[in-house]
Amino acid sequence: GLEPPLLVKAVEGQEYALAFGHKALVADSVDDALEAVRQARERGFATIVQELVPESHERIYSLLAYVGRSGEPLVTVVGRKVRQGPLRFGTSAVFEVDYEPRVLELGLRLLWTAGYRGVAHVEFAQDPKDREFRVLEVNTRLPVWAALAANSRLDLPRIAYDDLTGRDVAPLPTFRDRLTWVYLAKDVYVSLQMARRRE
Numbered sequence: 001g002l003e004p005p006l007l008v009k010a011v012e013g014q015e016y017a018l019a020f021g022h023k024a025l026v027a028d029s030v031d032d033a034l035e036a037v038r039q040a041r042e043r044g045f046a047t048i049v050q051e052l053v054p055e056s057h058e059r060i061y062s063l064l065a066y067v068g069r070s071g072e073p074l075v076t077v078v079g080r081k082v083r084q085g086p087l088r089f090g091t092s093a094v095f096e097v098d099y100e101p102r103v104l105e106l107g108l109r110l111l112w113t114a115g116y117r118g119v120a121h122v123e124f125a126q127d128p129k130d131r132e133f134r135v136l137e138v139n140t141r142l143p144v145w146a147a148l149a150a151n152s153r154l155d156l157p158r159i160a161y162d163d164l165t166g167r168d169v170a171p172l173p174t175f176r177d178r179l180t181w182v183y184l185a186k187d188v189y190v191s192l193q194m195a196r197r198r199e
Helices: 013-020 030-042 101-114 156-164 184-196
Strands: 006-010 024-027 047-051 060-067 073-085 091-097 118-126 133-139 180-182
Touching: 006 013, 006 030, 013 030, 024 030, 030 047, 047 133, 060 101, 060 156, 073 101, 073 156, 073 184, 091 184, 101 118, 101 133, 118 156
Parallel strands: none
Antiparallel strands: 006 024, 006 047, 060 073, 060 118, 073 091, 091 180, 118 133
């Protein structure tokens, strides 16, 4: 029932990228997607196939949350990828806090429904056609830009530690300070690629 274009990506992306030279493959048909899945399986990679949200690469939002032992979210941060590498389908080169209430609401609802506890990174693409948010993935690890949640005003590591060691921890309001995280070496490389493409 998926409608092309489709995105084929590996469950474990780094080794797949080294083996195939790309982190994700855009397939224009179901047959192309199935062929990419077959090739990946032959080389020992499990894959995920999902619908691609066209022209959404500048509208990739994330919720980073720490859900405490009680089931209550104690830390929440919402932001957006500004630049990513590889282009369009990579990890953040630049990420900024950019509060979007629907991302917060949808991400927390997903985590609550699953009965999730701990650190979660829920990623969405905003579809430019209808402005709706589509789930891309949920990671149970910190994103590369997690340093945004470890600063003097929001100390996610301390809050998680206190919660896990049995201390009472009050939930913090969603972090909305204007902060930007930059992975400088990656951003220089990505920016050069974008300049060559006149983006």
